[in-house]
Amino acid sequence: MITLILLGAAFLMVGSGRDDIVSLLIWRPLSAVLLCLAAVTCGGEAWRRGKSLLLFAMAVVLLLLLHVIPLPPAIWATLPGREIVADVYRAAGMQLPWQPLSMAQARTWNALFSLAGPVAVLLAALALEARQHRQLLYVILGIGLFSGVIGMIQAIGPSHGALYFYRITNNGLGVGLFANRNHHAAFLATLYPILAANLSLFKGKPDTLFFHRAMTLTAGCLLLAFILMTGSRAGILLAVFGLAFAWWVYRAPTAQGRVVGTRGRHRSRLVGLGVAVLLLVIGVIVVTQTPALSRLLETDPSSELRVRAFPVVADAIGNFFPFGSGFGTFVEVYQIHEPDKLVTTSYFNHAHNDFAEWLLTGGVPALLLLLWAGMMASAALLVLHRRRGAISSDPDYSTQILGRSGFAVIVMLALASLTDYPLRVPSLLLYTTIAAVWCANAYRFNRK
Structure with missing residues (x-):
């Protein structure tokens, strides 16, 4: 039942x-x-x-x-791909807090x-x-x-x-x-x-x-x-x-x-x-x-965008390798790496290659x-x-x-x-x- x-x-x-x-x-x-x-x-x-x-x-x-367990700054800030998050905190004059591995915790x-x-x-x-x-x-x-x-x-x-x-x-x-x-x-x-x-x-x-x-x-x-x-x-x-x-x-x-x-x-x-x-x-x-x-x-057009966006996804994989960016975080991670020529009025919600x-x-x-x-x-x-x-x-x-x-x-x-x-x-x-x-x-x- x-x-x-x-x-x-x-x-x-x-x-x-x-x-x-x-x-x-x-x-x-x-x-x-x-x-x-x-x-x-x-x-x-x-x-x-x-x-x-x-x-x-x-x-x-x-x-x-x-992926959602908070880590001390000495650990998460050294993980691949986290430099942009650490730079934002430093630019705002804030101390690095405890953060999980995920780049977007809610996701x-x-x-x-x-x-x-x-x-x-x-x-x-x-x-x-x-x-x-x-x-x-x-x-x-x-x-x-x-x-x-x-x-x-x-x-x-x-x-x-x-x-x-x-x-x-x-x-x-x-x-x-x-x-x-x-x-x-x-x-x-x-x-x-x-x-x-x-x-x-x-x-x-x-x-x-x-x-x-x-x-x-x-x-x-x-x-x-x-x-x-x-x-x-x-x-x-x-x-x-x-x-x-x-x-x-x-x-x-x-x-x-x-x-x-x-x-x-x-x-x-x-x-x-x-x-x-x-x-x-x-x-x-x-x-x-x-x-x-x-x-x-x-x-x-969506099929063409999938092909054009794949090199961007591959580049993001290399940047976050070997621990990944956190499950469910594709949208935010892709937007970080998205080149201007691929920006459209709609967002790319998935890699279309699972x-x-x-x-x-x-x-x-x-x-x-x-x-x-x-x-x-x-x-x-x-x-x-x-x-x-x-x-x-x-x-x-x-x-x-x-x-x-x-x-x-x-x-x-x-x-x-x-x-x-x-x-x-x-x-x-x-x-x-x-x-x-x-x-x-x-x-x-x-x-x-």
């Missing part, structure tokens, strides 16, 4: 990576309360099942805590508080049984299709309609339950392996299997239409990866039970084909009527955490590869299918992070946490 509440609330309330959205006033207390509840009710079982994931989460929390505290939701979901999801993880597939697919329909209505409706839930957003395009079209497109693209997993785990009669196959194929086509409505080129590329991962995840389901009579079988197929054709026609009509397709062929921003703000410790995460993902991949021949009668079949889909989601969002910052959106971070739990479960089951 904790997992479902947090996942649903996150997609409904915090589909933006900004720290000034009003819904955080509800989300932060809710996630904190549910974190305490998850720790009390699920902590022991979660530790038994996912010790490595919980140790990793604890390491992340500890690193952020170290780092915000980053620390934002971990309550993911840690709560991690604890709660690790304690779930296999049947409940199977149900999570339905929930995620339901959220995805609902977000896609919202995005379709946004794309064909007024550019500043009531269905745009965030003040700063991509008006005129389909953003669904998100503020950013690229984040919406990335989420939709990751649903391809989720669809494959859902169909692979089907259990039922042969006639029902045909209907499920038709619905899965239809949903896959609709996802492509929804992604096109976002106008996101990165989303289309991720959709290609999503289809490839769907092929990797999919295992032909085995129908159970007797086939019903000829009339019932034909009726099931006609209904399935009819619904599929109707939805596909609607999707094609809507896509051709939206401006998103023309947007795909236009030059994106690995570079992670290194800039977290330094070598953050790099070590990335390597740790990569090692855990590699270990899970080895297990999944070893059990690639699992069949539906195996006791770990469901766990392996979910593990494959979880690994696919993590890799796709990691690829998206090369040019964007999807995991700074709370809803997508919770989604990724669940995917990591699926990988951990597959690894744990194989190690028994």
Whole structure:
């Protein structure tokens, strides 16, 4: 229940990576309360099942805590990149105070508080049984299709309609339950392996299997239409990866039970084909009527700025190496290094390469955490590869299918992070946490 509440609330309330959205006033207390509840009710079982994931989460929390602990002037003033702060105090005739490692303390505290939701979901999801993880597939697919329909209505409706839930957003395009079209497109693209997993785990009669196959194929086509409505080129590329991962995840389901009579079988197929054709026609009509397709062929000024700003980010990484500037401090640090030729009426809110921003703000410790995460993902991949021949009668079949889909989601969002910052959106971070739990479960089951 904790997992479902947090996942649903996150997609409904915090589909933006900004720290000034009003819904955080509800989300932060809710996630904190549910974190305490998850720790009390699920902590022991979660530790038994996912010790490595919980140790990793604890390491992340500890690193952020170290960034906000005040240090004496003799220490912080000698850290790389702090000269400008020390010079300001000296120019004002003030003594150097105790300061934390973070260059912008409020931002780092915000980053620390934002971990309550993911840690709560991690604890709660690790304690779930296999049947409940199977149900999570339905929930995620339901959220995805609902977000896609919202995005379709946004794309064909007024550019500043009531269905745009965030003040700063991509008006005129389909953003669904998100503020950013690229984040919406990335989420939709990751649903391809989720669809494959859902169909692979089907259990039922042969006639029902045909209907499920038709619905899965239809949903896959609709996802492509929804992604096109976002106008996101990165989303289309991720959709290609999503289809490839769907092929990797999919295992032909085995129908159970007797086939019903000829009339019932034909009726099931006609209904399935009819619904599929109707939805596909609607999707094609809507896509051709939206401006998103023309947007795909236009030059994106924001993409050009990302490329031009990358040398500035690289220079800032060198200036703050090896300790970093403090998590969440990118805006202030970039403004210190920003050349006049890149100054515009809007500010550059993220590096649009989350690995570079992670290194800039977290330094070598953050790099070590990335390597740790990569090692855990590699270990899970080895297990999944070893059990690639699992069949539906195996006791770990469901766990392996979910593990494959979880690994696919993590890799796709990691690829998206090369040019964007999807995991700074709370809803997508919770989604990724669940995917990591699926990988951990597959690894744990194989190690028994």
